[in-house]
Amino acid sequence: MTNFGYALGVMQQEPVTRETFWRISPVGEVMFYFLAAVTVVWFLWGVYDRFARYSDGTADHAARLDDLPARIGRAAKVVLTNEKQFNRDFVGGVMHAFILWGFLTLLIGTTILAIDMDIWTKALGQPSFFVGDFYRSYSLVMDAMGLLFVVGVGVAIYRRYGLRMERLWDKHNSWEDAFLVWSLFLLGVGGYVVEGLRILGNDYPPHETVSFVGWFVALVFETGGVDQSMAGAVYPFAWWSHALLAFGFIVAVPYAKPFHMISSFANVVTNDDKAGKRLPGIPMDLDHTNAEDIDDFSWKEILDQDACTKCGRCSSVCPAKASGRPLDPRNVILDLKSYREDLDAGETESKPIVADGGGVIEAETMESCMACMACMDACPVDIEHLSSFTKMNRQLTDEGELAPSIQDMFQNVMQKGNTFGDPNRKRADWTEDLDFEVTDAREEPVDYLWYVGDYPSFDDRNKAVARSLATIFEASDVSVGILYDDEVYDGNDVRRVGEEFLFLEQAGTLVESFEACEFDTLVCTDPHSYNTFKNEYPEIDFEEFADDPMMEFDVEGFWNRRDEVEVLHYTQVVQDLVQSGSLPLDGTELDYTVTYHDPCHLGRYNDEYEAPRNLVRATGCDLHEMPRNRANSFCCGGGGGGLWMDFEEEPKPSEERLREALEDTEAGTAIEKFVVACPMCLTMYEDGRKTGGFEGDIEIVGLSELLAEAIESKGISVGSSGTSESATPADD
Known part of the structure; x- marks a missing residue:
């Protein structure tokens, strides 16, 4: 029999699908579901707790939730097209598009698999739809979009650590930035490692050729001396490593930089299209304060702080920063966020929000702003810098801390x-x-x-x-x-x-x-x-x-x-x-x-x-x-x-x-x-x-x-x- 005839015969005999929990014991499967449930609960509670903090802020001057369906539609368009990511940075736009579309595809693919396993077959007792042409199409799309995801994250790592782009590095860099890019990269690469080991361990099922990246990884392993039995032995360790990293990433979302995936979308939804060009008024209230305390900021201004991705686009276009003035729009937003979080954690004492020495923000920093709105125009997540800046300028005016001129x-x-x-x-x-x-x-x-x-x-x-x-x-x-x-x-x-x-x-x-x-x-x-x-x-x-x-x-x-x-x-x-x-x-x-x-x-x-x-x-x-x-x-x-x-x-x-x-x-x-x-x-x-x-x-x-x-x-x-x-x- 020719090789083609043999392969065709095998394809006719073997079901065109894969075993989801291949070489994972029943106990391991139970443990996986237990950890998955804990992860989901932890994630949901964290997101709820994060959004609940916004209630500490004051009411906002603008109608932020009117015509909500239209707002969500606009936000979806902005996010899915990555239109603002391409602004002034074409490579950054392509990079972010690869990451976003790849991530969403992998998320949707994982959800489809869960529906088939846990709802369609187990709960409803229906035969799996994860077979035949559906499985081939699924595998092809997942491999292709997963590859774009890995490439996109790889470019992000290169721009941050290889090129060391100036706008990506500042005083607010922390473990969160490294955790985000490296965990995403390891998740993407780890998925292909697991897939390659499974394909090699199953002796290259012919229908898996559609998983072209996984197939290539299997060939690399084989060339490196890994045989079928070794692949089968290593597979459970690789599978659990991948699963635990995924659980860890999901748990970290509400507490670290990955939260921007949620807060940024919320920020775009609640955007005021006239922000900056019209400033919020001050009520005729003798008890009104502008920025004496962090709680004087509105819930939207607090959301602005959480939505900041530290991308530095605002800083790179700021004429005040370019001229050597002591203003960095990103750092003002992140300084306020850090102070709020440290205050909540009891790690700092209360101090003036803006003052000439000893404040969270220095008076000279706010005096440096030219109100040109370049920062807002460059921001891909619709942070409204001028609203917060004006609030602090009003506080300086109230206290008489203004330049004599x-x-x-x-x-x-x-x-x-x-x-x-x-x-x-x-x-x-x-x-x-x-x-x-x-x-x-x-x-x-x-x-x-x-x-x-x-x-x-x-x-x-x-x-x-x-x-x-x-x-x-x-x-x-x-x-x-x-x-x-x-x-x-x-x-x-x-x-x-x-x-x-x-x-x-x-x-x-x-x-x-x-x-x-x-x-x-x-x-x-x-x-x-x-x-x-x-x-x-x-x-x-x-x-x-x-x-x-x-x-x-x-x-x-x-x-x-x-x-x-x-x-x-x-x-x-x-x-x-x-x-x-x-x-x-x-x-x-x-x-x-x-x-x-x-x-x-x-x-x-x-x-x-x-x-x-x-x-x-x-x-x-x-x-x-x-x-x-x-x-x-x-x-x-x-x-x-x-x-x-x-x-x-x-x-x-x-x-x-x-x-x-x-x-x-x-x-x-x-x-x-x-x-x-x-x-x-x-x-x-x-x-x-x-x-x-x-x-x-x-x-x-x-x-x-x-x-x-x-x-x-x-x-x-x-x-x-x-x-x-x-x-x-x-x-x-």
């Missing part, structure tokens, strides 16, 4: 209504250089109410931005008006620094002015203002603060709760004007080689990336992207109060960004202009151009200035002597 800025806002401390009656002086009148929106209806903002109103360099934007609106012949001296600071950054009540006072004062005007659309020069008007003002119940004597405004209830007023950034408005033909630019006016910087509050905060780029192209400029663009944009350093603080950092975020524009962009030193669409960015980059030695290499220009120059070159008459001046940035 920030306190001076607060005083300016309280006394003058602006961050500069200038008389607010001078807010519209920038209009005096225009040959046309800018409409007073307090006196007549307009289509667009233009919130100019502090820097375009008071900063000499940014006044050119205001004049150029006024020129654009005049050339477009649209109805635009401003509030003149009734405009006050919007409060965005003072809120992110921690001064909630000053923010509320400014918001109420502005809303009172808004409600006194007749307009359709609110347009902002500054992305910071745009974000706070769009996402934060509608969340405030002004009536709650009506009786506070410090709140000198008369506003009832909410403002713009149902989006009655459209809120836009000026780039969105001007893009519409260009596309409608109201601003006739055809892309031939200018021929500069430029790059564009995405402001955090316009891009990452509000997903507006294309309007500014469309406008740059509309002027005819040759646009070249920096490597870090759109959601991956690198912060200028001015957010979160950074504009008013002095840090001894090297290099400054603004200097690093200008270096990137000139060295890492495809056009390199051919870049003539660095285009920005944010007054704060303009200020920071003008400073970085000087301190970084880039004055002769590149020009910082506001996008509105570029557009005004294009209008002038087009010969569009706007009746403004300020056109020429606004088309070219003011001298440094």
Whole structure:
């Protein structure tokens, strides 16, 4: 008989399946079920106990469990597609996909086997379905996906211990990290060892060729001198080692890093899609505390701490950390977690959460945050860093532990209504250089109410931005008006620094002015203002603060709760004007080689990336992207109060960004202009151009200035002597 005929005959005689408890005694089988039951109970109790701890946290400001089926569906999509794992790290995404899909396949396969053994055949008395083509398919899929799992874990081990990737190593590394990767690796490899010994011990059953990895392992054993009898003798030891390691891993899940498999999914389910861009308010409660104690954190903020996988993605994109400031977003979250766990275990004494020396988190660490949201954008498990950071900033504000420059800025806002401390009656002086009148929106209806903002109103360099934007609106012949001296600071950054009540006072004062005007659309020069008007003002119940004597405004209830007023950034408005033909630019006016910087509050905060780029192209400029663009944009350093603080950092975020524009962009030193669409960015980059030695290499220009120059070159008459001046940035 030929080999093929012999094999076919054997396949017809032998059942196409395998014995699950091969060479395991009846006593061993009973012991296995006993240990399995103990493991499951231990696991369930541990998970319950872990989640029960969240009840120690305070209530959360956001609705976290509304429309739960949709939330679970979104979380399943995020997790199963690994879409966030691919963000900024393609290899890491592939690695994690292999691990996740391989692990889930092995888990499902084990569950199917248990159903067949323990329910289908033993409990229900039905013949096993673990035979024939089902068994072949099962074996093939399990071997293939198990191989991907081992490869994925192997890459993880190589990146951690071979390459020693910097973001994977920090002070919070512990036995948990090694336990996770090595136990998974040993489980994956151990499964193939057990399979290889079984195949060799059964003298290579022909139907087991579908288990191609196990078959290969059996051949390796045989080549190494292991014969059939030896394989049968060693098999029980290998089988029990594999089983006990699996039980140990399952028991460890609720108590160590593997818990992130559960907590991370829960974190994605309970995600607030507006986290960061809108911050939680503070109730009018004299007993309210912000972050005096670990119990002041909400249950979601505690879940954030448990969901952290120590991957370091947030740290690797943090501009504060890159500039040498004492902030590492990962370590802040993990420091809070470690303190909470040590406190629960009685291993540490109670101490301030945030303080200038002696706190869980140092005050300088929180002052370093730029509120750019890069950490949140990079986080694959939706940790909402800014919620916890703001809570600690508010605690520092309550205790008066703020940098003097920030306190001076607060005083300016309280006394003058602006961050500069200038008389607010001078807010519209920038209009005096225009040959046309800018409409007073307090006196007549307009289509667009233009919130100019502090820097375009008071900063000499940014006044050119205001004049150029006024020129654009005049050339477009649209109805635009401003509030003149009734405009006050919007409060965005003072809120992110921690001064909630000053923010509320400014918001109420502005809303009172808004409600006194007749307009359709609110347009902002500054992305910071745009974000706070769009996402934060509608969340405030002004009536709650009506009786506070410090709140000198008369506003009832909410403002713009149902989006009655459209809120836009000026780039969105001007893009519409260009596309409608109201601003006739055809892309031939200018021929500069430029790059564009995405402001955090316009891009990452509000997903507006294309309007500014469309406008740059509309002027005819040759646009070249920096490597870090759109959601991956690198912060200028001015957010979160950074504009008013002095840090001894090297290099400054603004200097690093200008270096990137000139060295890492495809056009390199051919870049003539660095285009920005944010007054704060303009200020920071003008400073970085000087301190970084880039004055002769590149020009910082506001996008509105570029557009005004294009209008002038087009010969569009706007009746403004300020056109020429606004088309070219003011001298440094």
